[in-house]
Amino acid sequence: MKQLLIYLKGYEKECILAPLFKMLEASFELVVPLVIAAIIDKGIGGRNVPYIIQMCSLLVGLGVIGLICSVTAQFFAAKAAIGFGTEVRHALFKHLLSFSFTEIDTLGTSTMMTRMTSDVNQAQNGVNMVLRLFLRSPFVVFGAMIMAFTIDIKAALLFVITIILLSFVIFGMMLLNIPMLKNVQQRLDHILEITRENLLGVRVIRAFCKEEEEIKTFNQRNKVLLQQQKKAGRLSALMNPLTYTLINVGIILLIWVGALQVEKGILSQGQVVALYNYMSQILVELVKLAALIITINKSIACGNRIADVFYIKPTMTSLSDAIQIDKQRKSTRIQDQEEVICFKQVSLTYAQAGEASLVNIDFTVKKGETVGIIGGTGSGKSSLVHLIPRFYDATLGEVFVKGVNVKEYPLEKLRERIGIVMQKAVLFRGTLADNLRWGKKDATEEEMRQALEAAQAIDVVEAKGGLEAYIEQGGSNLSGGQRQRLAIARALVKKPDILIFDDSTSALDFATEARLRQAIKALDYKPTVLIVSQRAASIQYADQILVLEDGKLVGKGNHKELLANCEVYQEIYYSQFKKEEAR
Numbered sequence: 366m367k368q369l370l371i372y373l374k375g376y377e378k379e380c381i382l383a384p385l386f387k388m389l390e391a392s393f394e395l396v397v398p399l400v401i402a403a404i405i406d407k408g409i410g411g412r413n414v415p416y417i418i419q420m421c422s423l424l425v426g427l428g429v430i431g432l433i434c435s436v437t438a439q440f441f442a443a444k445a446a447i448g449f450g451t452e453v454r455h456a457l458f459k460h461l462l463s464f465s466f467t468e469i470d471t472l473g474t475s476t477m478m479t480r481m482t483s484d485v486n487q488a489q490n491g492v493n494m495v496l497r498l499f500l501r502s503p504f505v506v507f508g509a510m511i512m513a514f515t516i517d518i519k520a521a522l523l524f525v526i527t528i529i530l531l532s533f534v535i536f537g538m539m540l541l542n543i544p545m546l547k548n549v550q551q552r553l554d555h556i557l558e559i560t561r562e563n564l565l566g567v568r569v570i571r572a573f574c575k576e577e578e579e580i581k582t583f584n585q586r587n588k589v590l591l592q593q594q595k596k597a598g599r600l601s602a603l604m605n606p607l608t609y610t611l612i613n614v615g616i617i618l619l620i621w622v623g624a625l626q627v628e629k630g631i632l633s634q635g636q637v638v639a640l641y642n643y644m645s646q647i648l649v650e651l652v653k654l655a656a657l658i659i660t661i662n663k664s665i666a667c668g669n670r671i672a673d674v675f676y677i678k679p680t681m682t683s684l685s686d687a688i689q690i691d692k693q694r695k696s697t698r699i700q701d702q703e704e705v706i707c708f709k710q711v712s713l714t715y716a717q718a719g720e721a722s723l724v725n726i727d728f729t730v731k732k733g734e735t736v737g738i739i740g741g742t743g744s745g746k747s748s749l750v751h752l753i754p755r756f757y758d759a760t761l762g763e764v765f766v767k768g769v770n771v772k773e774y775p776l777e778k779l780r781e782r783i784g785i786v787m788q789k790a791v792l793f794r795g796t797l798a799d800n801l802r803w804g805k806k807d808a809t810e811e812e813m814r815q816a817l818e819a820a821q822a823i824d825v826v827e828a829k830g831g832l833e834a835y836i837e838q839g840g841s842n843l844s845g846g847q848r849q850r851l852a853i854a855r856a857l858v859k860k861p862d863i864l865i866f867d868d869s870t871s872a873l874d875f876a877t878e879a880r881l882r883q884a885i886k887a888l889d890y891k892p893t894v895l896i897v898s899q900r901a902a903s904i905q906y907a908d909q910i911l912v913l914e915d916g917k918l919v920g921k922g923n924h925k926e927l928l929a930n931c932e933v934y935q936e937i938y939y940s941q942f943k944k945e946e947a948r
């Protein structure tokens with residue numbers, strides 16, 4: 366949590382002024398019992414009406430000044446807390462976006478969202494409460510005690526005993542309550558997780574008629590949360606009766622001692638009332654302080670969860686690091702100008718995965734070539750192409766793009782050259798044109814139309830009413846095939862040197878896919894194309910086909926060569942085509 370305090374930079378003034386005004390308000394509050402005592406003793410006792418009016422005006426004045434101080438303190442505390450929350454959110458978002466897929470896989474999206482939203486809010490709330498109350502409550506407790514001592518030492522000793530006993534009860538209970546509240550928070554996280562998963566997968570849940578089961582699971586988790594909340598609630602419910610019993614016993618004793626002192630002529634009636642008021646102030650502030658400590662504890666826990674994310678450093682090197690490495694490792698460059706991609710003895714084992722997903726992969730791709738990558742599910746096709754734009758780094762071996770190790774490129778420069786269409790086409794909220802401009806910021810309408818034509822997506826734009834048609838979050842108002850074609854167009858707008866289709870034509874019919882292939886071949890900038898597919902028909906016309914099985918490259922060559930001598934390829938091909946159809 367401490368590390369997060371740097372995000373209060375720029376709000377130093379607010380962090381000083383907020384507690385200062387709160388203490389000023391508390392100082393005025395501490396004077397009130399003395400004024401009331403004076404009203405009772407001098408005003409009412411002496412039947413002095415002008416004096417009573419004067420003192421009542423003073424009370425109103427103190428109230429108004431206290432209110433102004435309080436509002437000012439709230440303003441400064443809120444300004445600092447909101448500023449803190451905004452800065453943390455901004456830094457966290459930036460940090461999350463710097464993560465490679467490895468860090469994202471390790472952390473998980475669900476927890477990242479919780480940290481980004483509710484944890485930041487809780488930490489912001491903690492900052493606000495600390496600035497307003499952390500100094501105020503102890504100040505009032507000790508101030509009230511000192512004021513009591515200035516009135517009467519014997520009575521004030523009662524204060525000391527009551528405060529000690531009260532502190533034991535309140536803080537003891539708080540210590541018991543904190544782990545329970547943490548437990549409640551964890552259960553709440555589980556509920557959030559399950560809700561998020563259900564909302565994201567709502568279609569699948571309906572398709573498999575899993576509603577009842579999901580409701581059952583949700584209810585079970587909700588029940589556990591209820592039990593934890595009841596447990597924590599019962600303990601909290603004990604707090605008030607216990608503290609009020611203690612304080613009432615203290616007040617009875619105070620009035621008794623006070624009455625004896627009045628009888629002896631040591632104390633006036635007004636002073637006894639003042640002592641009573643101080644006792645009440647102490648109670649209120651101790652209860653507030655306990656609640657504050659619970660909030661602070663929660664905020665620290667949330668702050669630590671946020672700080673944990675900041676501790677995770679992106680494993681991919683930044684632009685400046687890349688330039689440094691570039692200087693040192695010029696020797697790793699290879700010279701063949703025609704060679705666009707080269708894998709040298711590449712293996713990949715994902716973080717937290719026991720087995721390697723790719724083993725000793727070796728191949729080269731020449732400029733303008735089309736490469737097909739085929740294999741069964743889980744054979745490593747996506748893993749292989751993900752190494753080219755450095756979504757992951759090879760665990761062993763090296764990947765070269767245009768003769769330079771991918772690790773030596775500044776990431777942006779590398780990814781600028783590559784257009785990738787993912788297995789799951791993701792579009793963003795905004796117009797169709799906005800989505801296409803992800804490929805090229807300043808793309809003209811003509812450039813977008815060319816890309817749409819090649820991607821066989823012109824009819825999608827026409828059906829939706831033009832480039833300014835609105836796309837909902839995740840492209841939910843489009844069909845799977847429409848989304849895929851728009852995602853392809855988005856990659857084409859970029860006019861990349863390397864174009865990767867990661868199983869991204871699966872929702873297209875064969876005729877559309879064939880037209881897409883022709884259009885890609887006809888592109889004037891002649892990109893090098895990699896097509897990942899499980900459909901032999903999608904890759905059989907490629908210049909080179911890579912056949913993967915269990916992460917190993919078991920075949921390399923063109924369709925004819927592989928059909929003649931690669932068993933795995935034959936198996937895949939003949940499972941989709943009859944022998945007599947083979948070309």
Ligand SMILES: Nc1ncnc2c1ncn2[C@@H]1O[C@H](COP(=O)(O)OP(=O)(O)OP(=O)(O)O)[C@@H](O)[C@H]1O
Pocket residue numbers: 470715716718722740741742743744745746747748749868899
């Ligand atoms: N992020 C990841 N973390 C851990 N293991 C992974 C990750 N991504 C893939 N794997 C594992 O790596 C292996 C290869 O997966 P990959 O997605 O590359 O296969 P694929 O051939 O593209 O499969 P499919 O055709 O089903 O998409 C699989 O065993 C998979 O479980």
